[in-house]
Amino acid sequence: xxxxxxxxxxxxxxxxxxxxxxxxxxxxxxxxxxxxxxxxxxxxxxxxxxxxxxxxxxxxxxxxxxxxxxxxxxxxxxxxxxxxxxxxxxxxxxxxxxxxxxxxxxxxxxxxxxxxxxxxxxxxxxxxxxxxxxxxxxxxxxxxxxxxxxxxxxxxxxxxxxxxxxxxxxxxxxxxxxxxxxxxxxxxxxxxxxxxxxxxxxxxxxxxxxxxxxxxxxxxxxxxxxxxxxxxxxxxxxxxxxxxxxxxxxxxxxxxxxxxxxxxxxxxxxxxxxxxxxxxxxxxxxxxxxxxxxxxxxxxxxxxxxxxxxxxxxxxxxxxxxxxxxxxxxxxxxxxxxxxxxxxxxxxxxxxxxxxxxxxxxxxxxxxxxxxxxxxxxxxxxxxxxxxxxxxxxxxxxxxxxxxx
Amino acid sequence: xxxxxxxxxxxxxxxxxxxxxxxxxxxxxxxxxxxxxxxxxxxxxxxxxxxxxxxxxxxxxxxxxxxxxxxxxxxxxxxxxxxxxxxxxxxxxxxxxxxxxxxxxxxxxxxxxxxxxxxxxxxxxxxxxxxxxxxxxxxxxxxxxxxxxxxxxxxxxxxxxxxxxxxxxxxxxxxxxxxxxxxxxxxxxxxxxxxxxxxxxxxxxxxxxxxxxxxxxxxxxxxxx
Numbered sequence: 001x002x003x004x005x006x007x008x009x010x011x012x013x014x015x016x017x018x019x020x021x022x023x024x025x026x027x028x029x030x031x032x033x034x035x036x037x038x039x040x041x042x043x044x045x046x047x048x049x050x051x052x053x054x055x056x057x058x059x060x061x062x063x064x065x066x067x068x069x070x071x072x073x074x075x076x077x078x079x080x081x082x083x084x085x086x087x088x089x090x091x092x093x094x095x096x097x098x099x100x101x102x103x104x105x106x107x108x109x110x111x112x113x114x115x116x117x118x119x120x121x122x123x124x125x126x127x128x129x130x131x132x133x134x135x136x137x138x139x140x141x142x143x144x145x146x147x148x149x150x151x152x153x154x155x156x157x158x159x160x161x162x163x164x165x166x167x168x169x170x171x172x173x174x175x176x177x178x179x180x181x182x183x184x185x186x187x188x189x190x191x192x193x194x195x196x197x198x199x200x201x202x203x204x205x206x207x208x209x210x211x212x213x214x215x216x217x218x219x220x221x222x223x224x225x226x227x228x229x230x231x232x233x234x235x236x237x238x239x240x241x242x243x244x245x246x247x248x249x250x251x252x253x254x255x256x257x258x259x260x261x262x263x264x265x266x267x268x269x270x271x272x273x274x275x276x277x278x279x280x281x282x283x284x285x286x287x288x289x290x291x292x293x294x295x296x297x298x299x300x301x302x303x304x305x306x307x308x309x310x311x312x313x314x315x316x317x318x319x320x321x322x323x324x325x326x327x328x329x330x331x332x333x334x335x336x337x338x339x340x341x342x343x344x345x346x347x348x349x350x351x352x353x354x355x356x357x358x359x360x361x362x363x364x365x366x367x368x369x370x371x372x373x374x375x376x377x378x379x380x381x382x383x384x385x386x387x388x389x390x391x392x393x394x395x396x397x398x399x400x401x402x403x404x405x
Numbered sequence: 406x407x408x409x410x411x412x413x414x415x416x417x418x419x420x421x422x423x424x425x426x427x428x429x430x431x432x433x434x435x436x437x438x439x440x441x442x443x444x445x446x447x448x449x450x451x452x453x454x455x456x457x458x459x460x461x462x463x464x465x466x467x468x469x470x471x472x473x474x475x476x477x478x479x480x481x482x483x484x485x486x487x488x489x490x491x492x493x494x495x496x497x498x499x500x501x502x503x504x505x506x507x508x509x510x511x512x513x514x515x516x517x518x519x520x521x522x523x524x525x526x527x528x529x530x531x532x533x534x535x536x537x538x539x540x541x542x543x544x545x546x547x548x549x550x551x552x553x554x555x556x557x558x559x560x561x562x563x564x565x566x567x568x569x570x571x572x573x574x575x576x577x578x579x580x581x582x583x584x585x586x587x588x589x590x591x592x593x594x595x596x597x598x599x600x601x602x603x604x605x606x607x608x609x610x611x612x613x614x615x616x617x618x619x620x621x622x623x624x625x626x627x628x629x630x
Contacts (some may be wrong), residue, residue: 057415061430326415 014127015135027130031139035112043274044074050274050321057325078267086263091168100166101261101268104159107152108275113139114148114206115282118292118306121214126207126292128302136207137292137302145205146198149283150191153238156276157183160240160247163269164257175256178332179240179247185339186237186244189230192347196227196354197287206286213290220288223354228288230347232319235280237339240273241320243327246335281316285309345385349378442566444524445507448500449551449567450544451519452592458488458544459519459589460495466511466520474504475511495519498540503533518588521568523551527558549593568597 015024048063048071055062063070088097118137119126127134142148157180164176197219198204201212213219220228237244248256255261258269285291289312292305330338353374360370420426431438451459462479480496488494511520530536535556546552551564568591590596 053419056421056426057418059418059427059429061428061432322412322415326411 013136013141015133023131023133027133027135028139030130031135032113035139036109039109039112039275039278040271042278043271044078045071046274046278046317047074047077047270049317050324053318053321054325057322081267082264084263086265087260089168089260092260093166093168096162096166097260098265100159100163101265101272102159103162104156104272105268105275107156107159108272108279111149111152111276111279112282114142114145115279115286116141116207116210116291117282117309118302119210120296120302120305121211121291121293122296122304125211126305137305138206141205141207143205145203145207146194146209146283146287147204150187150194153190153276153280154183154187156272159269159272160257163261167257167260169260171253171255172257172259175247175249175253175259178253179257182240182244182246182335182339183238185336186234186343189339189343189347190234190238192344192351193227193230193234194287196223196347196351199223199351199354199358206291210286210291210293213293215293215295216290218288218290218293220290223288224350226350227347228284230343230350231284231288233338234343235284236320236323237335239276239280239320241277242324243329244335245329246332249329277320278313278317281313281320282309284316285312341385341389345382349381353378437560440524440562444522444526445509446523446563447502447525447528447551447557448505448511448520448538448543449523450495450498450540451521451568452545452549453490454590454592454595456547456592457490458494459517460498461489461491461517461519462493462495463516465514465516469510469514471508471510472504472506474501474506475499476501495540498543499537500543501537502528502530503536518568523567524563524565525551525557525559527560528554528556530556545592547592549591 015027051073052062052070063073066072066076088094116126116136116138119128126136128137129135160179160183161176164172164174164179167173197209200219200222201209203209203212209219213222240247247253248258250256253259258266261269290308291312292309294304294308296304298304298307353371356370356374357367359365360367414425417423417425421428453459460477462477464477464479467473467475467477476497476499477495478497479493482488482492482494507522507526509522512522515521542552542554544552551567553559553564568588584599586596586599588596
């Protein structure tokens with residue numbers, strides 16, 4: 001991209017090159033409005049899609065009465081929740097209790113702002129023409145791009161944590177403890193697998209990341225698959241979706257963090273949860289599957305990008321539902337073991353292997369040899385880690401009462 | 406990879422019409438499954454053939470109730486106009502259906518077979534007070550059948566075999582008592598015959614291992630179809 005544009009709040013969007021006038025503001029507002037409406041409708045359809053799909057996988061029928069194929073079931077549920085009595089527990093922290101649903105909801109909306117949902121990347125840089133104004137098909141393209149996603153997903157943790165804490169009730173409190181531990185643990189693996197993508201694309205801007213993957217150069221194979229698998233698992237944990245839904249484990253914690261919530265506040269939590277599922281799927285598509293990239297099969301330049309993006313998005317939404325239908329919930333120690341002992345070392349090691357590949361290319365070394373040496377080093381380190389874990393477990397078994405003193 | 410086989414299983418289920426994708430849902434209000442013979446529904450308070458109430462107000466049912474939904478107060482029978490044979494009768498008898506879990510322990514505890522359960526479960530209320538059934542509502546009518554109250558949705562067969570457990574194969578749990586009448590008569594029915602025992606079923610058609618009385622069209626004693 002051109003270096004002429006200085007970093008700004010609105011980022012590198014060509015819309016703002018010629019200064020910001022009324023037309024630019026209107027175009028921006030239109031994009032914001034479309035993104036907002038899209039997310040709300042998408043959540044409605046996603047909940048229906050998930051319920052329908054999971055009931056198919058469980059030999060059931062699922063929602064079938066509200067509208068054709070029960071497609072308005074979510075709408076009916078929303079209206080019902082809206083008119084239900086809103087209870088605030090006596091022993092709750094009222095301010096935080098009321099604030100928490102919005103702390104989950106607002107980040108869910110904001111994350112979507114940096115996702116390029118379309119645009120022509122086959123030769124172009126993703127610009128489209130909206131009412132005669134050149135712009136990207138994303139609400140904004142800040143220079144910090146993907147860091148905004150990480151920051152907002154960290155903020156979303158507060159929504160769940162404070163909801164549980166402020167309820168003044170023991171099960172929500174336990175859930176909030178779990179939520180904070182789980183989300184902090186998987187944030188590390190999330191960041192490390194993301195670093196592999198950043199290493200390859202060399203930019204934080206989502207538009208740049210997508211441009212780098214033009215047509216078939218998708219990060220999925222550019223980073224050799226593993227970072228995407230780690231990212232997908234870590235995202236599932238971040239979203240508190242099954243099999244990592246310990247935060248709302250019904251068998252153990254009643255409803256988890258939202259036990260004490262009712263009416264519209266409860267609905268907001270679920271809106272946020274499903275919206276996060278959609279936005280995080282969009283982020284995976286952007287980071288690993290080239291976003292709107294794909295061979296142009298239409299005559300209209302921008303249409304192919306949109307279609308590719310939504311096809312990939314639906315693929316991931318299907319994957320999340322499929323995971324939920326197939327896998328039983330993790331136990332808490334299994335969750336921590338998977339996060340700390342497998343995903344974090346794996347993504348860190350993979351990042352180093354990718355880096356060695358790049359460095360070997362820069363220095364003119366034999367790349368295959370560099371990667372093989374790195375893989376051998378990583379295997380040795382993995383063996384050491386495994387040995388250390390086994391020794392620690394052995395010592396625990398010898399002295400079960402032993403503490404950390 | 407054992408982990409991945411599960412994904413294949415759930416994916417195969419997506420396709421309806423296949424052996425694994427068969428839908429098991431019963432569209433409840435539109436289609437209803439037949440009820441088992443010993444279905445635990447709304448209670449009834451039985452009476453003897455002469456119209457006397459069986460309840461003696463002993464409160465054993467209230468004592469055994471894990472949900473504490475039964476409230477009983479006994480009173481002395483007036484010698485001139487007794488409600489039940491013997492000294493005492495149930496003066497107050499109330500069941501709170503917001504609490505009842507239909508475990509049938511009250512039926513097992515009852516020494517006089519006064520309380521049994523019908524197969525009615527489709528009833529609802531609009532207030533907490535309405536959820537408490539009083540003795541007037543629970544006691545059987547003069548024809549020996551449960552009263553069908555306006556807010557209850559009775560279906561054919563719901564009011565039959567209300568005392569099925571009592572007349573089970575060997576109520577004491579001992580095989581010696583199989584087929585022997587060890588229960589009292591009921592208003593409108595008299596002394597009902599014993600149920601055909603499980604042993605008899607197995608002898609007549611060996612290898613036919615239906616769960617007792619459930620979904621079995623050849624059921625000699627069910628009559629629930």
